[in-house]
Amino acid sequence: MKEIMLGITGSIAAYKAADIANQLTKSKVLVHTIMTVSGAKFITPLTLQTLTKNKVYTDMFEEIFYPDVRHISLAQKADCCVIAPATANIIGKLASGIADDMLSTVVMAVRNKPVIICPAMNTAMYENPITQNNIEKLKSYGYLFVEPKEALLACGDLGKGALADVETIVSYIKKILQIE
């Protein structure tokens, strides 16, 4: 069975991650979800837990006994990591080597596995040269990106920054996992 780590961050597009998790679970992929504190304000861990039939991680210091160190074991056992939606913030943190929550720490502990980042943000945030530099830097290290699309955004702006279609993201992940 293939396993992925699905990171969900604080974007209005977070509700779409439920559909991604649902489709992958139905395709027999075991999904380990990690939500940032902001991500969990947009969609509940219970939704992801129910759809994936698996525990959802939000707190790195949760006092539950595991025989392993979770942030390392999740990074090691997943066949790939996906962050969908990925905020400007998580992209900036990864590009800067910051590991101050469960998601950024797990992604930093990934070695020799694909990390797929699906940005979603306001057009000005996406086109901000800092964000663009961060994306280029991460690409240079081998991180993969599923480009956001141009759309009428939740904030009312028309431009690039909307999360790529769920179908596009799911088929990209399946291609990486070599299923179907």
Ligand SMILES: Cc1cc2nc3c(=O)[nH]c(=O)nc-3n(C[C@H](O)[C@H](O)[C@H](O)COP(=O)(O)O)c2cc1C
């Ligand atoms: C209603 C609302 C929608 C937001 N949507 C986005 C978004 O789509 N993309 C983004 O980068 N930030 C968005 N933000 C801001 C992030 O939630 C904020 O930068 C947060 O610190 C991100 O934390 P995280 O990356 O740890 O999840 C939004 C904030 C609010 C209140």
